[in-house]
Amino acid sequence: MADNYLVEPDVGFIKEVSALGGQDVKKCFQCATCSVVCPISPDTQPFPRKEMIAAGWGLKDRVLNSADIWLCHNCGDCSTKCPRGAQPGDVLAALRTYAVSEYVSEVKPFQKLAKMVNDPKALPVLLAIPAVIFIVLGLITGLLDFTPEGEEIVHAHFFSTWLVDMIMIPASIFAAAAFALGLKNFVTRMHENALRDGKTDKKDLDPVGIVRGIITSVPAIIRHDKFNECTENRERSTAHMMVLFGFIGLAIVTGIFFVVLYGFQIHGPYSQLNPVKWLANVSGVALVIGSILMLKQRLAKSDQISTYKDWYHIGLALALGLSGMLTEMTRLAGMGGLSYFIYFLHLMFVFSLFVYTPFSKLAHLVYRTVAIGYNEWSGRK
Ligand code: SF4
Ligand code: SF4
Incomplete structure (x- = not known):
């Protein structure tokens, strides 16, 4: 049986990611083309589709604490092929920038x-x-x-x-x-x-x-x-x-x-x-x-x-x-x-x-x- 996950969206997070270059995140309609064309995404739990969903829903902790946003090399292949122009490569780059300040936020x-x-x-x-x-x-x-x-x-x-x-x-x-x-x-x-x-x-x-x-x-x-x-x-x-x-x-x-x-x-x-x-x-x-x-x-x-x-x-x-x-x-x-x-x-x-x-x-x-x-x-x- 699939795990239940309580969704607690962080709207401020979506706005900040948009301001950092991820403004097209909401255009994603979850077709998964990006995960298929990404040349370096693993076969199990591939990226960046799941990160697009999590970012679009404002699931800040879930997406920022994933190693996968860092495995992306920002080559842009997925953005070129995305049928919705959701720019997944740029969304992941924006998530990384946000993550860097989040990791040191206690100081x-x-x-x-x-x-x-x-x-x-x-x-x-x-x-x-x-x-x-x-x-x-x-x-x-x-x-x-x-x-x-x-x-x-x-x-x-x-x-x-x-x-x-x-x-x-x-x-x-x-x-x-x-x-x-x-x-x-x-x-x-x-x-x-x-x-x-x-x-x-x-x-x-x-x-x-x-x-x-x-x-x-x-x-x-x-x-x-x-x-x-x-x-x-x-x-x-x-x-x-x-x-x-x-x-x-x-x-x-x-x-x-x-x-x-x-x-x-x-x-x-x-x-x-x-x-x-x-x-x-x-x-x-x-x-x-x-x-x-x-x-x-x-x-x-x-x-x-x-x-x-x-x-x-x-x-x-x-x-x-x-x-x-x-x-x-x-x-x-x-x-x-x-x-x-x-x-x-x-x-x-x-x-x-x-x-x-x-x-x-x-x-x-x-x-x-x-x-x-x-x-x-x-x-x-
Ligand atoms: S980012 Fe584009 S290619 Fe990837 S799942 Fe969303 S719509 Fe499909
Ligand atoms: S930008 Fe990142 S997620 Fe997109 S195809 Fe390149 S490595 Fe994969």
Whole structure:
């Protein structure tokens, strides 16, 4: 006999999902075409039809606590084939954005920041926060010098490396705390959901098993195996891969230079012949080209819903890549004032990447990876 389920619709939730790009959710007439055409949906309890029903009925907890909204790679194949134009791919993207703020909602400052990150009117404030922190802290500590001496352009003479790390290290700890809280809630609720729906036989959560599942899945994630199963929008895979590799490369470079600076006391600027510099330059170029391609593809796709969260996500990746490359190029061209100014902008974007990422669309890098690892461990039926 089928289970009874008491429907308690959350109307506010439907409105918020609509505002985040899921405005066509109510057009769904449950034909299931989307679940059939989705190249990566499993045979048992496939998505995204069941998520469309749950979202349309306002069953917030049921849909947000499902791993399946994160397994979707937003390829858009289902939206292209949907006979009602209900845009299931975009509805799932809106659900993910909503979910990210929901997972951290018990900490009010996190919840407030999550709302701001997805509100275009809050962008000037979000950009002003790092600018004010850098200038005020720099002036108080004397580690910011608006008129650095000497012919050679050295960015650390303008913003001391100490000042940068004094801000970036707490910023990264803040991001780690937000992700830790979000992931704890996400994994707990996802498991309760999976047990209730009979998607797993494993009663107790096993963090080590989930980590093993993540490690097993990493090669397929890096190769974009799932993304490459898309048909209509496969070209998006290349741009996505370039941006991902750009971020990974730059994270490696930052880690190496951190160790070189504090472990071996070797200060920049580093030679262009240094292999780590090559990696930095190649990663920067990949980030810029990948984000431009993403921008171009989104602008060309008139049948895809693009909201502020999508432009913010692409805009930040492009701003980071461009400001990093231009800082370097203007330094090599001997344009001191301009190079220091662009470096300042670059630091603002890096701060935004650390502090705002746990609440933005970019958080999918973490949540999707964990959902895939959880599925691997739980033996999703
Ligand atoms: S979203 Fe579209 S394709 Fe999917 S069930 Fe609804 S109407 Fe059918
Ligand atoms: S957007 Fe792509 S991956 Fe996501 S549900 Fe639709 S077809 Fe599947």
